Amino acid sequence: MDPLEDVLDLLETRSHLSTSLIAGGEWAVRFDAPLDVKFNAVRRGHCWLEVEGHGAPIELAAGDCYLLTRPRPFTLRSSPKAPEVDARTVFARAEHGVARTGTGDDVLLIGGRFTFSEPGQELLLASLPPVIHLPAGTAHAETVEWALTVIExxxxxxxxASDLVAEHLAMVMLVYVLRLHLAREPQSVSGWLAGMTDPAVAAALTSLHEEPARPWTVAELARAGAVSRSTLAARFKQTVGQGPLEYLTQWRIHLASQKLRKSNDTIGSIARITGYGSESAMSTAFKRVTGVSPSVYRRRHADSVDA
Known part of the structure; x- marks a missing residue:
């Protein structure tokens, strides 16, 4: 797996489709802050997206889609002066998976949300801007358009099995939107995701993710990226925000956390799998990163599942 696959898998990423929206005339629908990553795509017509704290409204045309990566209230509207209606009122009247507002059917939006396991979701979300807008016609956006057409x-x-097919296609769309956003606006992301835009750093990240238990040195990672040790260290720090071995420690702790939540493996066994020579070595690193010992972490998550 590459780092993006690894992170999406570690976060147990799931897609969930929501009720579609048909609108016409003068209309505006106000939504509460979504708890998850929200996406919408305009299949016909055009409208405006306003996200609290984001700045200027974003004009959306047919074929456009967007992701909201932060829990911020937002409004979809036909024009700046259209009277607002609460989304709960609109969607409470939905029939056959479609809600309606305004007069007519000029606009059709389909959408949904992506959910992630709570521990570690900042791995992905902290790297992204609050709003990602992907206009129709963007270079290499054909696959996103294809996925949206089939979902519709x-x-x-x-x-x-339409729900299953549509939800899997939404996951394809998410990966392509992230790829295209990285290619189009690499300066707007941070952390490991930003590192994927630098060939040498990306090679080092891929090596770390392929063999997280290996006792890596910066020199070995530099050879993977075909650069000098000092060059890799500087570029890794500049893009990812921390050194290669610091990143490796955090990634190992994320892997160990997942094992503690999802398996009955002993802490000693998890230590070996994640590259630590002993249970005590992993416990020391784990507590330094998370603030609690592996045993306390496992007990807390077992208690929350029981509750």
Whole structure:
């Protein structure tokens, strides 16, 4: 796996499709701050997106899509002066998976949300800007458009297993949106995701993710990126925000956290899997990063699942 695959898998990323929205005339729908990463795509017509704290409204045209990566209230509207209606009121009247507002059917939006396991989700979300807008016609955006077209067809025609197909396609769309955003606006991301835009740093990150238990040195990682040790150290720090071995420690702790939550493996076994020579070595690193020992962490998450 590459780092993006690793992180999406570690976070147990899931897609969930929501009720579609048809609108026409003068209209505006105000939404509460989403708890998860929200996405919408305009399949026909055009409208405006306003996100609290983001600045100027974003004009959305047919084929555009966007991701909201922070829990901020937002409004979709036909024009700046359209009277607002609470989304809960609009969607409470939905029928057959479609909500309606305004007069007519000039605009069709489909959407949903992406959920992640709570521990560690900042691995992805902290690297992203609050709003990612992907306009139609963007270079290499054809696959996103294809996925959205098939999702719309699945939702409208409802063949067998339509929800499953549509949700898997939404995951494809997420990966492509992140890829295209990285290619188009690399300066707007931070952390390990920003490192993926630098070939030498990306090679080092891939090596770390392929063999997290290996006792890596900066010199070995530099050879993977075909640069000098000092060059890799400087570029890794500049893009990712920490040194390669600091990053490796945090990634190992994320892997160990998942094992503690999801398996019955002993702490000593998890220590060996994640590259620590002993249980005490992992416990020391784990407590330094998370603030608690592995045993306390496992007990807390076991208690929360029971509750």
């Amino acid at each position: 067809r699945e939702l409208l025609l409802r063949p067998v």
